[in-house]
């Protein structure tokens with residue numbers, strides 16, 4: 001069930017100038033949080049940032065009663081969140097949205113671009129528990145924007161592309177040589193910039209491989225009231241916040 005809760009910032013970990021992880025101490029932990037679920041975080045220190053901002057759950061720790069979010073600074077909201085001090089209150093609505101499907105004993109390619117890597121460590125953990133093999137493909141402009149490689153390696157092999165060639169293969173994720181072996185994968189999961197997910201969805205369809213994408217549509221309420229996150233599917237328009245953010249590309253009108 002959805003909860004609105006005041007939590008406390010337990011830890012703020014900066015990964016570089018514009019990327020950080022916030023760990024929140026929760027008064028009450030949800031029974032279940034799955035990869036793809038997100039929270040709407042209130043950023044109301046100024047009237048300029050009236051609406052909550054959506055962030056995927058990056059990690060959950062039931063021993064410490066904490067939930068973490070991986071955040072990239074984009075505009076005012078994410079900048080204000082980056083200035084939170086340890087012990088400060090943070091109000092969140094969670095858990096929201098659906099989750100990635102977890103398949104057993106298969107080979108999966110899990111692709112993240114930019115802040116889209118946020119839900120993918122949790123996904124890798126879930127897939128590994130199901131006995132599936134995970135190959136991660138992480139893409140960024142430059143080495144400085146590739147994060148958490150060791151954490152990803154806990155759950156699968158990690159392949160990297162950077163647009164300037166400073167780490168891994170040079171180019172975008174869709175240029176990586178792993179695509180030459182794509183028919184050896186049973187399923188693709190991806191989260192990242194829209195053009196990246198469109199390109200991956202197209203390749204997946206061409207190779208007849210199941211592909212799930214987690215959409216980062218602009219959201220306001222996060223629970224189906226404002227309709228600002230609507231996405232067109234073959235079964236009509238759907239709210240990305242309640243019926244997504246995870247969709248099978250076969251269902252999307254892309």
Ligand SMILES: Cc1cc2nc3c(=O)[nH]c(=O)nc-3n(C[C@H](O)[C@H](O)[C@H](O)COP(=O)(O)OP(=O)(O)OC[C@H]3O[C@@H](n4cnc5c(N)ncnc54)[C@H](O)[C@@H]3O)c2cc1C
Nearest residue numbers: 053054055056070071072074075076077078115118216217
């Ligand atoms: C379901 C969901 C999960 C998300 N998970 C994460 C996450 O785990 N980590 C993370 O860093 N970000 C995530 N995002 C994106 C994040 O919500 C936006 O980056 C954030 O709302 C921007 O707020 P802001 O106030 O800093 O920028 P704003 O001032 O609101 O916007 C600044 C600029 O960013 C653009 N922008 C606004 N919202 C988005 C968006 N959703 N995606 C891309 N560009 C946007 C605007 O068009 C504008 O040009 C997620 C989005 C969704 C919908």
Ligand code: FES
Nearest residue numbers: 222224226227241
């Ligand atoms: S964000 Fe309001 S309906 Fe989806």
